[in-house]
Amino acid sequence: MQKIDSATGSEIRSHEWDGIQELNTPLPRWWLWTFLVTVVWSVAYWVVMPAWPMIGSYTKGVLNWSQRDNVSAELKLTAQARRPIANRLVAALPADIESDPQMLEFALASGRAVFKDNCAPCHGSGAQGFVGYPNLNDDDWLWGGSLGEIEQTIRYGVRNANDKSRFSEMPAFVKLGTLNRTQVADTVEFVLSLSGQAHSADAAGRGSVLFAEHCASCHGEGGQGDRTQGAPNLTDQIWLHGKSRIALTTVISNARNGSMPAWGERLSAADVRALAVYVHSLGGGEPEPGQ
Ligand code: HEC
Numbered sequence: 001m002q003k004i005d006s007a008t009g010s011e012i013r014s015h016e017w018d019g020i021q022e023l024n025t026p027l028p029r030w031w032l033w034t035f036l037v038t039v040v041w042s043v044a045y046w047v048v049m050p051a052w053p054m055i056g057s058y059t060k061g062v063l064n065w066s067q068r069d070n071v072s073a074e075l076k077l078t079a080q081a082r083r084p085i086a087n088r089l090v091a092a093l094p095a096d097i098e099s100d101p102q103m104l105e106f107a108l109a110s111g112r113a114v115f116k117d118n119c120a121p122c123h124g125s126g127a128q129g130f131v132g133y134p135n136l137n138d139d140d141w142l143w144g145g146s147l148g149e150i151e152q153t154i155r156y157g158v159r160n161a162n163d164k165s166r167f168s169e170m171p172a173f174v175k176l177g178t179l180n181r182t183q184v185a186d187t188v189e190f191v192l193s194l195s196g197q198a199h200s201a202d203a204a205g206r207g208s209v210l211f212a213e214h215c216a217s218c219h220g221e222g223g224q225g226d227r228t229q230g231a232p233n234l235t236d237q238i239w240l241h242g243k244s245r246i247a248l249t250t251v252i253s254n255a256r257n258g259s260m261p262a263w264g265e266r267l268s269a270a271d272v273r274a275l276a277v278y279v280h281s282l283g284g285g286e287p288e289p290g291q
């Protein structure tokens with residue numbers, strides 16, 4: 001005999017424990033159907049799509065769908081689409097690149113992307129540089145600021161094992177015993193005077209004699225620098241290693257001689273060219289020599 005609970009209107013089940021009885025409240029129909037549909041859906045999904053992990057592999061599903069394959073197919077298509085313009089960029093003369101808006105846009109966009117991936121760790125994401133790593137936005141160049149010179153620096157690098165790498169070595173004057181600490185202190189005062197910083201005139205006077213003898217061959221008589229040797233201009237306000245007495249003393253005593261990899265060994269010719277165009281565009285780019 002079915003009993004009905006008067007408060008809820010639900011059926012009361014026939015069992016009873018210590019006077020406690022249970023109402024019969026079945027799941028709502030819509031809920032049950034939704035549940036059954038999801039069960040059927042999941043089984044169908046296992047069959048069609050990649051689903052179950054197995055040792056060293058997984059069930060591929062009848063569609064054989066793969067996000068990874070889709071992405072690599074897309075990358076291949078993009079690379080194919082880029083090839084003609086990338087080839088054109090590699091073959092172009094510097095002057096042609098800047099007068100061809102489509103090629104210029106392509107070079108700047110890919111140069112910016114390759115720069116973020118490869119150069120930002122040392123030169124900063126805005127190419128602003130760090131101590132020991134030159135700022136590439138300014139018009140102060142160690143090795144030259146024309147498109148061709150920048151490209152050569154990037155392709156072959158600086159002070160590395162590549163035969164064509166940019167090369168020069170400032171001597172470590174104290175380590176080598178060429179100058180003693182007092183003499184270095186004098187050259188430091190002279191270098192401070194070159195860039196108009198506070199200095200002791202007496203010491204700078206002695207330093208200028210030492211400079212002419214030991215430093216001018218690379219940094220120039222007046223300290224204006226020499227790009228054929230990557231020797232920085234010491235008369236401007238831009239410093240690779242710092243302008244303080246301590247920084248100057250350390251550089252002159254021990255030398256730094258920073259190095260950069262030869263990117264032509266790692267990146268495609270089109271990427272190197274695009275990087276050169278990008279760096280050249282950052283603000284300090286110079287015209288080609290002879291133009
Ligand atoms: C491992 C650190 C490092 C990375 C990475 C690096 N550079 Fe350099 N780069 C240097 C150093 C150090 C110098 C300065 C060398 C010297 O003292 O002459 C330099 C110099 C340069 C110069 C010459 C600047 C001038 O004033 O003449 C250019 C141009 C340049 N880098 C571009 C790049 C580009 C483009 C990339 C990315 C493909 C890159 N660098 C990645 C360390 C790095």
Ligand code: HEC
Binds near residue numbers: 191217257
């Ligand atoms: C053989 C060439 C050579 C000679 C000689 C030489 N230098 Fe240098 N000097 C360089 C180069 C190259 C650099 C940059 C190297 C680097 O990447 O650290 C440099 C860097 C410096 C710097 C750091 C500049 C900055 O922007 O931070 C100072 C200061 C300096 N030299 C002073 C001197 C003084 C003083 C002497 C003489 C006692 C001297 N140099 C002799 C080649 C030379």
